[in-house]
Amino acid sequence: MSGWNPATAVGSWDKKIGADEAENHANWTSNPAPNNMVFSDPKITTSGSTGEAILKKRVEDAVAAGFGAAVVSGTDVLNSPGSYFINNYFSEGDYSAFGHIDGAYRILPLTLAGNEYKNLDPDATVVTYCYTGQTSAVMSACLRVLGYDAKSLTYGMNGLYNTNPAWDNTVNKWGGDSGPKNLPLVQ
Template identity: 30%
Template sequence: MKSRAFVSLTCLTLAVVLAGCEATTPPPEAKDQFETVRKAFDDYLSSDPAAATTAATVFDSLNDGDDTTTPYVISARSPEHYALGHVPGAVNIPWRTVANVGALDDLPTDQPIIVYCYTGHTGAVATAVINAMGHEAVNMKYGMCAWTRDADIRAASPFNEETSSDFPTVTDVPDEMTYDLPTMDVTDSTDDGEIVRAAAEAYLSGDESPIIAAEDLFDLLNDGDETNDPFIISVRAPEAYALGHIEGAINIPWKTIAQEANLKRIPTDRDIVVYCYTGHTGGLATTVLNVLGYNAKNMKFGMVAWTKDADIRATSAFDDAVDSNDFATEP
């Protein structure tokens, strides 16, 4: 009897000890989700990525007979426009779905990845997200407008010099302030990759356009209502910014947009407009900001849509006679 009582007491003591151990085991440490996503984008941008690649370069890579350089091509256009015609061999992953669970499961790790859209803008959105999620992708400059001259297949109008604006620019640098960083809570997961994916999906699942026309920005800045003026960021090089910029714009070169010090220069309670040269790097930078929790739009076609001054533009605008091709497509 004493033996049984001793065994029972021992078991009870062990159970209490184990229960105590379980009760004191600390839960997994919560991740700073904003910092996780910020670092993913900064790692991508600090790797010195290409701003974009040309349609001619993509065509050559697909047709040079060297399978080791053949890119994996993604059409980020809608399924309807993909069906009208696409780059031969391209798979269709609409840009708003690139962060959906499983959307990138079939992406190769041993091939270059090319993304294209209509004019280069939403292709930049998809490209930024794909890179933040651990792949290496490059956006095709000017999108399908550079691949084909078929207006039906393009399904969008390219930049037109005749309808571009000639709005004023300045060279003075505005005073700046320092702001708090956004906070983020998009998932219960502590996995870095899932946090980045969930943050991107949270942004992409919305329905706001990622772009704003130069004319619409000009109207906002000149309607006499300062309360709706957006905060403007030029993501061009400092030298290009110094040549002339939109009044009030601060300068954060696009490859540095995810650096913490630069993010602290951006308010979280105002609409933001980002612009670059032709819309491509502006699209990359805008995507970084939106996924991080800011409310940003990319100025369509960049500075070439704002001014006709070739020196201030600091790059050539899309010219259908020069920049477009008539490469084959497949349905």
């Protein structure tokens, strides 16, 4: 929504982009991704007796917790990556080209059907980050329903290192094609 009109960008994206704290940070690297491990399923406690009832309650609990429970700042993760199980949701090429938080796994795709979710540590705070934070927010909400302590890194790559030269001319960089359009505001 921040890209709809310059008025919708003020106070949100424009103020959060450009800190470039990952630039020259000791925990920003281009090292290869660690090998994925296989973990057990997360454990949940429920009084539901059917799949439908369990899912309904899990979704209700996630919604009740609110979005704030499912986010973490790039500063926190970048300064203390060992406190999290980090999943960088970039393509393989972008993982190397843009760089990433040290120790970040690259679990993509991340599906139930393919069992890739088992590559996430159910005993850790799982932080997923992507280009803008939008995909990782949806993923984190789904993971919370499944029983993970999952969080989305706010603003994704845009909030960590927006001026990264390798990031220039990409469609997910705020300010390029994804910057504010001049679409009409309707009251």
